[in-house]
Amino acid sequence: MAYDVFLVSANEDRDTAKLIARRLRALKFKVWFDQKQVDETFDAKDARNAMNSTSMLVLWSENAVKSDWVRAAASVGHSRPGTLVQMGLDKTIPYEPFRTNKRFSIVGMTSRKTPEGFYQAVDELGSRDGRTDLREWMGYGSKDEDERADWLAAHPEDPLALHAKTQREKELGKKPAPAPEAQGAAALAAASLKGANGNGHRPVAGVKIAEAARPTAATIRQADADMGIGWGTIGGIMVAIAAMLILAWVFRSQPLTPEMRASMPAISNGTAVALTCPAGQVPRSLMNQVLQPGAIVDDTAE
Structure with a gap:
C-alpha cells in the first residue's frame, strides 16, 4: 500500500x-x-x-x-x-x-x-x-461553512474535496461509481453471459448482471417450449401413473384360487407345496434336483 x-x-x-x-x-x-x-x-x-x-x-x-x-x-x-x-x-x-x-x-x-x-x-x-x-x-473553524465550501470548490481534486463529495453522495443515497477494477470485472461477466446465450442476443444496457441472470416467468415458459414440455405432456404422464397404481391395487386385492396356487412353482410358494404334496412326502422334483441320494458321511468322526 x-x-x-x-x-x-x-x-x-x-x-x-x-x-x-x-x-x-x-x-x-x-x-x-x-x-x-x-x-x-x-x-x-x-x-x-x-x-x-x-x-x-x-x-x-x-x-x-x-x-x-x-x-x-x-x-x-x-x-x-x-x-x-x-x-x-x-x-x-x-x-x-x-x-x-x-x-x-x-x-x-x-x-x-x-x-x-x-x-x-x-x-x-x-x-x-x-x-x-x-x-x-x-x-477555518466549525462555523466557517461558507469559507469551507468555497475552498473545496476552488480545489476540486484535493483529497479533502473528494472526501466531501463522497459524503454528500452518501447522504443523498447515491452509490459511488465503481472502481475501474470492478468495471472491468462487470464487463467480463457481461461478455461471458453473451457467449453463453445461444440466441446471440445482447444483454440490455444498464441492467445489472444479477437482474439479467434472474429467471422470469417468460424465461421459464420459453425454456419449457424449447424442451418440448407442455401442460398436455405433463397431464398425460400423470394419468398414466395413476392408471398403473389403480391396476396394481386391483390385481393385488384378488384372492388366489386353488388352481392358481397349484400352477405356481413349489419352491417360490410354500402354500402351493403344502397343497400339492401330501403330508410326510417330498416332491419328486425336489428329490431329483436338490436331494440327490448318496453315501452317508459321518461328520462326527475325528
Whole structure:
C-alpha cells in the first residue's frame, strides 16, 4: 500500500506522534504510523513501507536521537532525495547527517495549541503531493461553512474535496461509481453471459448482471417450449401413473384360487407345496434336483 507520510518517532514520544498522525489524517493524508511498536529493529517490512511513502516525517527529540529505530528509519529517508521532513519536539539537535537539514519546531504542541512549525511542515508535505492552501483550510473553524465550501470548490481534486463529495453522495443515497477494477470485472461477466446465450442476443444496457441472470416467468415458459414440455405432456404422464397404481391395487386385492396356487412353482410358494404334496412326502422334483441320494458321511468322526 502506498502512503503519503511515513511517521517516525521514539516510543517515549508516542502521544505527540498520535496527535500529529490524527491531524494529518484529518487533512486526508495517508499516514503510516505503528503506535504499538516496541522493538528497536528497523526490519524489511518497515523499509518496504518507507519506500512506498512519498515523504518520511521524523520527530526528533532527546529520546529520538537515542533510538536505533529512529536513526535507521531516518537514514532510509535521507537516502532518498526530497523525501525527509523533520520536526523538532524539543531543542535537541540530531546527529549528522540530519543536523544540517531543516527542522520545523513544534515545541509545546498540544491538542489545543498548534505551533507555526506544524503549519510549515504541512505545507511542505502537501507540496510534494501537489496540494496547496492547506494552511488556509486549517484556519477555518466549525462555523466557517461558507469559507469551507468555497475552498473545496476552488480545489476540486484535493483529497479533502473528494472526501466531501463522497459524503454528500452518501447522504443523498447515491452509490459511488465503481472502481475501474470492478468495471472491468462487470464487463467480463457481461461478455461471458453473451457467449453463453445461444440466441446471440445482447444483454440490455444498464441492467445489472444479477437482474439479467434472474429467471422470469417468460424465461421459464420459453425454456419449457424449447424442451418440448407442455401442460398436455405433463397431464398425460400423470394419468398414466395413476392408471398403473389403480391396476396394481386391483390385481393385488384378488384372492388366489386353488388352481392358481397349484400352477405356481413349489419352491417360490410354500402354500402351493403344502397343497400339492401330501403330508410326510417330498416332491419328486425336489428329490431329483436338490436331494440327490448318496453315501452317508459321518461328520462326527475325528
